[in-house]
Amino acid sequence: MNLRLIVSIAKSLLLARLKQTIVAAVGVTFSITMFVTLLGFMTGLNTMLDSLILNRTPHVRLFNDIKPLEVQPIDASGKFKGAYNFISSIKSGAGRKEIYNSGAIIQRINEDDRVLGLAPRINAPVFFNDGAIEITASINGIDVVEEMRLFHFNEYVTTGNPIDLKNVSNSIVLGKALAEKLLANIGDVVQLTTSQGERFPLKVVGYFESGLLDFDKTQAYASIGTVQKLLGKDKSYVTDLQVKLNDILLAPAVAKEYAILFQTDTEDIQTANSQFETGSRVRSIISYTVGITLLVVAGFGIYNILNMMIFEKMETIAILKATGFSGNDVKRIFMTIAMTIGVVGGLAGLLFGFLLSSLIDQIPFNTAALPTITTYPINYNIAYYIIGVTFALITTYFAGFFPARKAGKVDPVIIIRGK
């Protein structure tokens, strides 16, 4: 009906109680600000921590695990059917970590159009000889160019040029922590021993920092050819094939398919990093819980202030009703007041939330663990702003609903008689 009249009455009532109105709106503003900032910050951190893992983790990894046969010959033999096998301490067969026929597999995978790229690797245990002391570590033979393209290898090499691994023969990039242990500077030569007992000198061309100290203490990178030489293997020797897909969600299916197709072990990223997803989800749940709690508290603030306002305005309500405003009109007037508080408070909250987020975004955040990050990460996803304002409107609607209904039910006779 006459919406303009209702809005103008609501406005007059609001302005007559400006201070209370502002207090109520500030409650909403505060909670929306915190909601938006908290979610932006938390998911920013989540994305950062996830990408820490996701960027350098292959979507599907092909490898050969050394393990005993699942079906032992004795089980396959018909002779012992129905008998109980209690042979223990079974040894694995002469297992090889090598992926058989790697050339054909690489070619086949590269032809798969679900695949973004593939980087072969060799992983081998070595000892670094630091005077009399031997330090155990692991050397990774990598295809530098592909590792940089697919797994951001260059981002983790904080000192030195990663491409030197390819261009300088017999070169190595050490984990920063490992290099410190070995007192190895760039250009120095470190001595390492393979598990076969062969000793090699390699030239240090860089350090890398992965963000995980334990990892940096035990890892080193060299080109795939260098490691093949180290181990005395031929050009086709690789132990891991790291596949990056166009769509990460396909990883489990592709992993299963490749396991059958290539007769190797496979692992998909979802299985390998399930704990990270859990962590992200818990952080999101916490942020939402805190945000919604704040909103509910703000809702109670609105509820109280409206109730107080209605108590004060009983006479006004009675006169409005006596002069022809229906209970519904009165209800709408107070709903308009509530929603105005919600909308104004909510929009201000979005603005302040954005400003606060931008402020946090400026705060320097330097940690050895995350060389690519310089300030606190913030996710400016519009979805949080939409969720925030939607919740603000829903809370104010309910906070306004009950007082407004009460106002609509005020009996003018009781008020007029009571004077």
Add this chain to the structure above:
Amino acid sequence: MSEIILESRSINKSFHDPVTVKILNDINFKVNKGEFVSVVGKSGCGKSTLLYILSTMDTDYEGELLIDNIKMTGKTEAELAHVRNEKIGFVFQFHYLLNEFSALKNVMLPGLKLGKHSEQEVEHRAMELMKKLSIDKLALKDANQLSGGEKQRVAIARALINDPDIIMGDEPTGNLDKKNSEIVFDILKQLTIEFKQTMLIVTHDPEFAGKTQRVIEMEDGRIIRQ
């Protein structure tokens, strides 16, 4: 035969708090168009109670109420609000004005609510009425800046804004001094003469009642003379 504007058919009302007490007992009367009627009676005899029923604000009664020959009894709250808006002007003893608005806006509100005329027309009509009650100078003042007599005149202007069928008043002069009472009475009187405005006014003031066309006298919830 003159037209009937308000009719009460065997209206009874009891309060049940804490024991049932009958306040109104078989009230029957009619008010014709253009009549200036006063209701008198001792304090506590049920005058206000009756007026709240007649003004459709109180719906908890037995019997029937007709306004402009339309039955009000049994109508919904929203329908009754519309009837009050369109057909009834109410003047209280305590000048109930909305303090959040100017005097002019107070007069205009029921007109804006009715929505029959544009805002400019309602404002124009409100100014005319206020001029007639010589309060046009106060139009833009806040309601709480006015004196009692001025407030009551604003309330009368508000009651008139929608050209109501009947104006009801519960001791509209009860809170005013003699001079202001007379001003208000003269205004009401003038309205009946000039515009044939129907009036039903509850009063304690015998002098006031004596000057009206017709007096309904109540005692203990009954009409004893009309």
